[in-house]
Amino acid sequence: MKQVTEPQDVLELMNAGLAAAALNAALELGVFGELKRQPQSGAELAQTLGMPLGRCVCWLDVLTELGLLARADETYAVTPVAQAVILDMRSQSAWALQAELCREPYQRGVNLASHLKDSGPVWAAQGRAPLTHYEQVSQQSDWAERFTRMIYELHGPLAAALAETIELNDAQRMLDVGGGSGVMSLALLKRNPQLKSVVVDVANVCRVGRALADATPEANRISYHAADFLRDELPSGFDLVLECDIQIYSDALFRKFHAALNPSGRLVLIDRWWAQADGRQPAAHALHAFAAALEQPDRRNFTVAEIQTLSAAAGFEPLAVRTLATGETLIEVMRCA
Template identity: 30%
Template sequence: MTVETTPPGSIKDLMEICTGFWAFKAIVSAQELGLFDLLHETGAQPISDLARRLDVQERPAETLATALASLGLLKVGGGRYGNSPLAETYLVKGGRYYFGGWIAHLDQRNYPGWAHLTEAIRANRPMGWQSGRQEETPFDIVDPELTSQFQDAMHSLSRQSAASAVQRIDLSSARTLLDVGGGTGAWAIELAAANPQLAISIYDLPPVCELARARIEAEGLSDRIGTVGGDFRVQELPSGYDTVLLSMILHDWRPDECRRLLRACHRALVPGGRAIISELLVHDDKSGPADAALMSLNMLVATRGRNYTAAEYGAWLREAGFEAPEVRPIDAPSCNGLVMARKQAPSGGPPAGRHAVDTPVS
């Protein structure tokens, strides 16, 4: 009989997984204290000054700063702590790619919801955002403050993905784009900046459109980006567009709802028009990747959806009437793949075209 003396794998790997919330909560506390904003304004500070400015004692200030330095969010030199480039880019309020809205959403709405994960698994339904209101999703919220918080989070997250995606999507021949469920315009703003010939319409719920218009105006793009209030769950999409975008939309819904929305997108496009899906794609064998798989679990807690595979999207696109769906890899926080397909063009119309790195969806 052989006795195994060395366990497989490393317990340190498991420890890192199990204590992941420690790092997250350290970032949350730093945000709540205004630490990154302070260091952006003052530059690097010794712990004594940092503690005084944050109105905390030196022991907790040093403990938190050391933890943040270990995570690569602060840099240390000459006894002073300052923001790292990562923190300067993503954790300072007012920055173009400020990530704080997403972090606040995770802490205030998402993190408490995950306390009910086992219940969500057993019941196969979202647990809701407010006490006693099961099956309430972020899209059923009528409270203006909660709507604003959720849209801030989505804008914060989507801006990063949009900035990466614009390098991977050739829209040089596009003139009109419908951003379905476009929120407060994160994708629209990035796409408009990269494609000066493009006119964009954001289609979302009326209260969201109101929030979007404020952001669009602040970016000086009101002449290029408009909003159309509506609810694609019960209303037809506006039509006549040569491009339709669905970014982080389909993962919120059941397969039958996804198929219905893709059929609506097909109707919204002119012949030869293109649909673009931006999502975290699950491997066809359902083995991962981790970001897509865990986000899918998050959808179980918060919505009726989950993350899907490129093959599933390809099948639904064909079913809706699209041709030759293709997937293009991308590296972004909320998107690892773009799935694209075209509505059939009239005879003799322009070919769909294919990028060198595109992979046909089987």
């Protein structure tokens, strides 16, 4: 976030939500891809999208002010910045779903001054009852497919960074808990030809992950186990258990991990959101923490030391704490014999 230093910064920040909504709408509707294929006038794009002309031109001018479009006379085209940070980074479908996911934080901010004192989630005070992420992927197969494919794409760099960082020469079987598409497992399998992986996730996600894995050379070394890892028992006999970007930690879950591992097996936890040693959230994560607190007022993220204490109580001893090239923190512990 940009720090406020001038009165104008205050006014700009007060209106930033509308600029973000304009950008997200462009991402959902594929405007940048459309204008890359063929620069168009406002009238042409309005006709393509079925949008009132005046509104379309004002919208495109916002995107131009953001530096993502360039206007020559009446024609709009993508800028080199938009090409580099949007079109070259992710697929249209991934951007569209990310933009869709940003709607919920907007809604949490409605009448926020009236709801900050509420002891429950702000959406309850607003009279809403949105589905949780787990409910969406469990109940809505189309949503599960879109989300799983997006994460497969987004987590590619993280998977590569993990494979470059961790040595698994002695591991034969790994359990990827909440592993979704299997993107993390596939990166580790590619680097470690002796390794096989079992991915645990809900049935809708496992179905999509299986289809993605079948298109890779590692397809015959990865399997998918449909289960709710918080309620169901985990399979056992593994040399490595991986939990990546799940942000769920409890004594009961650590004991499940312990039971799933062979003696001296390793548990690897990867998270971007662990708190600092003093319990405070890093400044760069303040907005994420605030959005979470609007849903769970007393929610806070664990520190690395707290994770190590929790794992020790379940029968693990610490091995290493590392920072991956993508910025996430990796905690590695070993099951005591």
